[in-house]
Amino acid sequence: MASNPFNLSGRRALITGAGQGIGLALARALAEAGAAVVLNGRDAGKLERAASLLRTGGYSAEIAAFDVTDPEAVRAGIAAVTAQGDIDILINNAGIQRRAPLQDFPEDTWDELMRTNLDAVFYVAKSVARHMIPRGRGKIVNICSVQSELGRPGIAPYAASKGAVRMLTRGMCADWARHGLQVNGLAPGYFETEMNRALVENPEFSAWLCNRTPAGRWGRVEELGGAAVFLASDASSFVNGQVVFVDGGMTAVV
Ligand code: NDP
Numbered sequence: 001m002a003s004n005p006f007n008l009s010g011r012r013a014l015i016t017g018a019g020q021g022i023g024l025a026l027a028r029a030l031a032e033a034g035a036a037v038v039l040n041g042r043d044a045g046k047l048e049r050a051a052s053l054l055r056t057g058g059y060s061a062e063i064a065a066f067d068v069t070d071p072e073a074v075r076a077g078i079a080a081v082t083a084q085g086d087i088d089i090l091i092n093n094a095g096i097q098r099r100a101p102l103q104d105f106p107e108d109t110w111d112e113l114m115r116t117n118l119d120a121v122f123y124v125a126k127s128v129a130r131h132m133i134p135r136g137r138g139k140i141v142n143i144c145s146v147q148s149e150l151g152r153p154g155i156a157p158y159a160a161s162k163g164a165v166r167m168l169t170r171g172m173c174a175d176w177a178r179h180g181l182q183v184n185g186l187a188p189g190y191f192e193t194e195m196n197r198a199l200v201e202n203p204e205f206s207a208w209l210c211n212r213t214p215a216g217r218w219g220r221v222e223e224l225g226g227a228a229v230f231l232a233s234d235a236s237s238f239v240n241g242q243v244v245f246v247d248g249g250m251t252a253v254v
Contacts, residue, residue, distance in 0.1 A: 005235040009034035013232065014078075014087050016068050016124060017094030019046040021193035022143065022221050026091055029225025030232060031059035035089065038062045038081055068094045068120035078127035086135065089232045090128045092121045092165075093143045097195050099154040110157050117161035121168060125183075129176055136180040141231045142169045144187040146247045162187075166243055173241030182240045184231045189247025191219040215248030 013030045017023040018039035027037045031054055039047045039061060047063040054061035062084070066077030081087060096116045098109050121142055132138030147155060148163035165185065172183040190209055192200050199205045200218070210216050227244045230236050245251050 005237070006229055006233045007034050008089070008229065008233055011088040011232075012036045012038065012085050013089035013091065014038045014040060014064065014081060014128065015091040015093055016040040016120070018091075019043060019050050021195065022188060022191060022224060023091070023093040024050050025221035025224060026093060026228045027061070028054065028057075028059075029222070029228055030089065030091075031057075031061065032225070033229045033233065035232070036060035036062070036085075038064050038087075040064045040066065040068070040077070040094070042067050068124055069115040071123045074120070074123040074127055078124070078131065082131050087128055087131055087138070089139045089141070090125065091141045091143070091228065091232070092124055094120060095143065095195075097155070097158050099158075101154055102156045105157060113157050114161055117158070118164050118168070121165055125172060129172070129179075129181060132181055133176070133179040138181045139232050139236075140172065140176075140181065140183040141228060142172075142183070142185045144169070144185040144243050146187055146189045146245065146251050148187070149251045169243065170241045177240050182231075182236065184236070184239060184241065185243035186224065186227055186231060187243050187245045187247065187251075188224055189213065189219050189245070189250045191221055191224070193221060213248045213250045214253055217248065219246065219248060 013035045015023050015027045018027045019041035031037045039051050041047050044065040051061035051063050064077055064081050066073040098113050142165050144166045145162040147159040148166050169183055169185040224246050227246050
């Protein structure tokens with residue numbers, strides 16, 4: 001029987017922002033596909049609780065606590081992770097949302113948003129790519145967003161940061177494909193996480209969302225796992241520089 005191209009046994013994956021929400025769901029999906037996972041975030045206690053839940057399920061899970069917006073911390077953090085073993089898969093997931101009308105949007109909040117959603121993707125991917133390039137292989141998945149495709153009030157800086165990550169994904173493919181790396185994006189629609197708590201609790205927003213989304217509902221974080229495993233595995237061996245939208249059809253219709 002042909003081997004399963006979605007099988008991640010023997011691969012080690014680093015997932016940023018993996019203590020909760022989408023990052024934790026992606027870590028679980030990769031672990032279920034056979035990968036050993038390394039959970040990143042800033043709160044070691046939260047990461048340890050998430051990792052021990054995964055270990056209880058029989059999966060291999062380590063933690064690597066560092067702030068992805070600090071280039072020195074990223075270099076040291078990636079060096080510590082690679083000292084324990086190779087990184088075959090990187091999921092750049094850590095991100096934040098900040099909402100305000102653009103005319104009132106504080107400059108320091110803009111800086112915080114760009115540092116977390118864009119600069120950090122560069123810092124982490126650069127450090128990990130320098131480890132992957134000599135090995136001639138590696139999979140990087142950057143978490144993008146449907147917001148790069150929509151004009152929605154109050155989130156222009158967030159949308160801009162995610163649009164830049166979409167373009168950075170293509171650029172990483174352009175620079176690193178020749179070294180055997182694959183860099184793709186995964187763009188979630190609206191998912192019920194802590195980031196969206198205020199929206200989830202707002203019946204008017206939920207009604208708008210369910211009407212605007214062909215699937216007629218919010219996404220569940222576990223519904224992102226299949227696309228992540230696809231992009232992290234041999235099943236996507238000729239897919240590079242692309243963004244897969246997992247959005248219940250939201251970006252397919254006006
Ligand atoms: P959450 O707010 O639930 O989780 C975000 C995670 O990012 C947390 O674990 C947080 O960890 C981590 N993080 C934030 N800043 C840093 C930092 N400086 N260094 C390390 N880790 C950090 O968000 P979601 O799970 O909803 O979102 C995950 C990703 O998916 C984000 O990139 C988001 O933009 C994107 N996305 C989400 C959508 C949604 O509907 N939820 C839709 C489209 C995209 P800690 O604070 O413990 O350090």
